[in-house]
Amino acid sequence: MTIEPSDRVETVPPSGIRRFFELAEEMDDIISLGVGEPDFSAPWAAREAAITSLELGKTSYTANRGKRELRELIADDQRERYGLDYDPDEEILVTSGASEAVDLALRAVVDPGDTVAVVQPSYVSYVPGVIFAGGDPLPVPTTQETEFKLTVDALYEAGAEEADVLILCYPNNPTGATMTAAELEPIAEFAREHDLVVLSDEIYSELSYEHDHASIATFPGMRERTVVFNGFSKAYAMTGMRLGYAMGPPEAIDAMNRIHQYTMLSAPTTAQFAAIEALENCEDAVAEMRQQYNRRRRLVLSRFDDMGIECFRAKGAFYAFPECPWEDSGEFAEALLQEQKVALVPGTAFGEGGEGHLRVSYATGLEDLKEAMDRIEAFIS
Ligand code: PMP
Numbered sequence: 001m002t003i004e005p006s007d008r009v010e011t012v013p014p015s016g017i018r019r020f021f022e023l024a025e026e027m028d029d030i031i032s033l034g035v036g037e038p039d040f041s042a043p044w045a046a047r048e049a050a051i052t053s054l055e056l057g058k059t060s061y062t063a064n065r066g067k068r069e070l071r072e073l074i075a076d077d078q079r080e081r082y083g084l085d086y087d088p089d090e091e092i093l094v095t096s097g098a099s100e101a102v103d104l105a106l107r108a109v110v111d112p113g114d115t116v117a118v119v120q121p122s123y124v125s126y127v128p129g130v131i132f133a134g135g136d137p138l139p140v141p142t143t144q145e146t147e148f149k150l151t152v153d154a155l156y157e158a159g160a161e162e163a164d165v166l167i168l169c170y171p172n173n174p175t176g177a178t179m180t181a182a183e184l185e186p187i188a189e190f191a192r193e194h195d196l197v198v199l200s201d202e203i204y205s206e207l208s209y210e211h212d213h214a215s216i217a218t219f220p221g222m223r224e225r226t227v228v229f230n231g232f233s234k235a236y237a238m239t240g241m242r243l244g245y246a247m248g249p250p251e252a253i254d255a256m257n258r259i260h261q262y263t264m265l266s267a268p269t270t271a272q273f274a275a276i277e278a279l280e281n282c283e284d285a286v287a288e289m290r291q292q293y294n295r296r297r298r299l300v301l302s303r304f305d306d307m308g309i310e311c312f313r314a315k316g317a318f319y320a321f322p323e324c325p326w327e328d329s330g331e332f333a334e335a336l337l338q339e340q341k342v343a344l345v346p347g348t349a350f351g352e353g354g355e356g357h358l359r360v361s362y363a364t365g366l367e368d369l370k371e372a373m374d375r376i377e378a379f380i381s
Contacts, residue, residue, distance in 0.1 A: 012128040015349070020333065024343040031372040033360045034343040036173055036319070038237035040292075042274065043285035046236060049277035050270045058269060064261040065253075066094020066245070067272045073279040074245055081205075082215045084223065090250040093257055094267045094275075098203045098231035098244035100260070102167075103129050105199050105227045105246060108255035109165060110135040117163040119150050121321075121350035121357070123173045123201065130167075138163055141353035147312050148177035148321065148353070152186045161194045171204035171213070171316025174350045174359040176297075178316035181214035188219035197252075198226040203244070204317040206235035206286060209294045211315070217247075224249050227256075232271070234317075235286050236278045241271035293318050296362040296369055303373040307380060318363040321347070325380050329358055340375040 024030050041047070065071065071088035078084040086092050095101040102125055110116060112134040118126045120139045130137040140158040142148045150168055160166060168187070170179045179187075191198050198216060205213040217226040231244025244267075246256060300320045304311035311322035326332040329346035336342050344361070347354030362369055 008132055008134075012131055015124050020337075020343060020345060020349075023334075024337060027337070027341060030337070030341045030343055031364070031368050031375070032343040033362065033364055033369070033372055034345050035363070036361055037239050038234065038289065038318070038363050039365055040237040040289055042236055042238045042241065043278065043282040045281050045285070046238065046274040046278040050241070050274040053270055053273035058273065060269065062094075062266045062269050062272055064257055064266055065089075065092065066267055067276070070094055070272050070276050070279075073276060074247070077279055078247065081213075082218050084215065084217055084247075086247045087250070091247055091253050093246045093253050093260060094272065095231075095244045095246060095260065096264055096267045097233060097242045098201065098229045099125060100264060100267075101229045101231070101244050101246040101256070102126065102199070102201065103132070104256040104259050105229070105248075105252070106130055106133040106135065106165075107259055108252065109197055109227075114164040115162060116165040116167060117155070117158065117160040117196070118351070119166070119168045120352045121148070121174050121347060121354035122167075123169055124349060126167050127351060135165070139352040140166075142175075142177070143353055144310075144312050144323070144357075148172060148175040149179050149183055150187055152190050155187070155190055160196075161190075163194075163196060165197045165199060166191060167199040167201070168216070169201035169203075171208055172319075173204065173317055174319050174345070174347070174354070175321040176314025176317050176319040177312075178208050178211065179214065180211050181218075184214050184216050185219060188216055188222050191216075191225060192221045196225070198222065199229070200226055201229045203229060203231050203234050205230060207290060207293060207318060208316045209290070209297060213316075227252050232275050232278055235289070236275075236282060237289065238271070238274065238278070241274055242268055243271040243275050292366075293362065296364070296366060299366070299369060300360060300362050300373065303377070307377050309380070318361055320360045320362065321357050322360060324356055324358050327356075329355060333358060336376065336379050340379045342372045342375045342379075
């Protein structure tokens with residue numbers, strides 16, 4: 001016999017990003033602007049804390065919800081940054097990456113047949129996550145005209161007033177778009193008016209280059225209907241440590257923990273020691289990485305400008321989202337990879353509104369980035 005995948009799994013296409021990397025892995029001398037992953041290592045102090053915890057033999061499970069010390073630091077961090085008060089015992093859950101938090105939240109709040117509005121272009125995990133949870137994804141496309149910011153018009157155009165849940169992500173992967181507090185306010189109003197649960201992926205919150213990050217949970221009536229995701233992968237360059245967290249009202253966090261306690265037990269212990277150190281003592285390292293990303297961002301934007309390629313001014317994360325000079329972004333990306341050995345991701349990988357664009361990750365050293373931009377220029381001319 002052969003084992004047949006379930007219908008749910010069958011309906012989810014393979015990730016458009018992975019396919020590209022498999023191609024790129026077979027070639028030499030590739031410069032990859034493809035991965036959404038910092039090129040830095042985690043700050044040394046965080047790594048050292050992980051090593052020390054291992055030397056001390058701290059290799060057991062932690063509490064299901066994560067080490068209390070870590071939850072307290074997360075609560076302090078949110079209070080200082082946004083004035084949001086989360087109870088470390090009831091309103092914070094430490095997870096295996098923000099990825100687990102996204103999956104848990106969807107499974108905890110979505111019933112079969114519920115509609116989940118997904119702001120697109122979007123991070124590749126949301127739509128599959130909705131399907132695995134038994135919900136129906138409703139794409140809410142955003143466009144370059146609004147700099148890929150979510151607007152109330154876009155929500156109505158997609159019919160999101162009928163949705164049960166709204167999932168959004170600013171600073172955004174793949175576009176690099178950000179939203180200010182003033183721009184988020186009408187979105188919060190829409191969510192209240194139409195009684196939506198909001199899942200806000202703020203994993204790039206510390207990589208906002210032109211204005212302070214604003215959390216949608218801070219608006220009146222929003223904290224009780226919002227679950228916020230964050231984590232250590234991006235700002236702290238800790239992708240491989242697999243540590244994230246979710247914050248929200250007690251009933252939502254409790255529901256998520258009910259899944260987490262059976263499917264994960266607890267997030268990686270060694271990573272939790274690193275994360276405690278990261279929150280306590282790595283602010284300078286984060287600031288240094290942010291500065292470097294910002295330098296690269298300006299380089300990438302100005303190089304596209306010089307090439308005559310339209311590229312909206314991305315203000316966050318580590319992505320630029322230029323217009324693709326060819327009609328088919330998949331063909332362009334594949335030809336660029338074959339001819340100039342530069343890997344980037346076609347916009348089609350990110351759902352509606354993605355076609356016609358390319359995702360360029362500048363989480364790559366400045367020298368490689370310059371070389372890659374030279375190669376792109378050579379390719380298009
Ligand atoms: N959300 C977004 C928007 C991301 O870009 C990523 C990582 N690519 C994640 C979540 C998952 O991050 P983690 O490593 O914490 O699982």
